[in-house]
Amino acid sequence: MSDNQAYVPDTWFQKVVNWHALRGFGQSKIASLSIATPFVGYLILYHEALRPFMGGLGGLIGSGSHEQCGPWISFIGRLNCIYFGALSLGIGTIIYRVFAHPVIKRFDDISDYVERQISTVTARNLRSMFVTIMSRRSGVARQLLRRAEWLDRSKVDFKVASDAFSTRNDRSLSVDVLRSYYNVRDRYEFRPLATMTAILYLIGFGLLAIPGLFFTARVGCVIVFGD
Structure with missing residues (x-):
């Protein structure tokens, strides 16, 4: 290091993307569990196969009653979004747990x-x-x-x-x-790894949101065009 190197304030990017900012999700059990909420809700409220076991709650969106509101994304497409979204979050969390300093985590x-x-x-x-x-x-x-x-x-x-x-x-x-x-x-x-973790979290949440967005739009369609 140069002896006359002057003080340089933190950049906006350093203030916004850092290990402390990632800590909120990286260590939150509640946030991790909340990811499952849309899928549990779907199984309980809308999955046709669960109707006999849920007192009529299942199957709120049937496949044959609303032609205008057919599935806008295939089952395989939804499954891929969920899988790769969860995979992205998992990899990001592993990076956080391994490379974030104990001072940040503690x-x-x-x-x-x-x-x-x-x-x-x-x-x-x-x-x-x-x-x-x-x-x-x-x-x-x-x-x-x-x-x-x-x-x-x-x-x-x-x-x-x-x-x-x-x-x-x-x-x-x-x-x-x-x-x-x-x-x-x-x-x-480990700035590059912190940035990579932030990107993985953004990708993961984005992929997980896709099935939910299409599903929410389909619910709205059923409400508007339903019998």
Whole structure:
């Protein structure tokens, strides 16, 4: 890294597409279960074969009563959309689970991380975090270094750093190091994989939506043109 590299703010893309943004779905059991809702609803309410078992609920869209409202996408087409949509979401979730840093997966957000970690920081782990920050955001690291030279373990002995940390007890410095470290793990680590995961999620949700959109349109057709 160049010694005179200036601070560069995060781009819009880094703020929008990052591991924390993917965390919402990547770790949500409720969201994962909710994917099955349209299909369970279809089986219970509309599948002809379930009519005898559901007290007349099944078969709300029959195949012979509404010629204008025939299936607009084949069964194989719907099945392919569901399969490849679920496959895309599954691959994206695997990438998230493997490559998102534990800091992102463990804490709700950056504020939660700082609040829970601030009381446990030491000179040793602040210096370790600084190495990570320096490797990805040298401009931010040099701003921190101007406030506390002891963060650089390649230049300052650990005992000197420990004494400086204990004597000064600069909470604002600790907060800034923690926040910078979280941002590096969130927005700068494995960027291509984070982008790939976001794309896989978009493709997956899009494919899963196709059968539902056609089905909803067919329900509307039955309501308008039904007997």
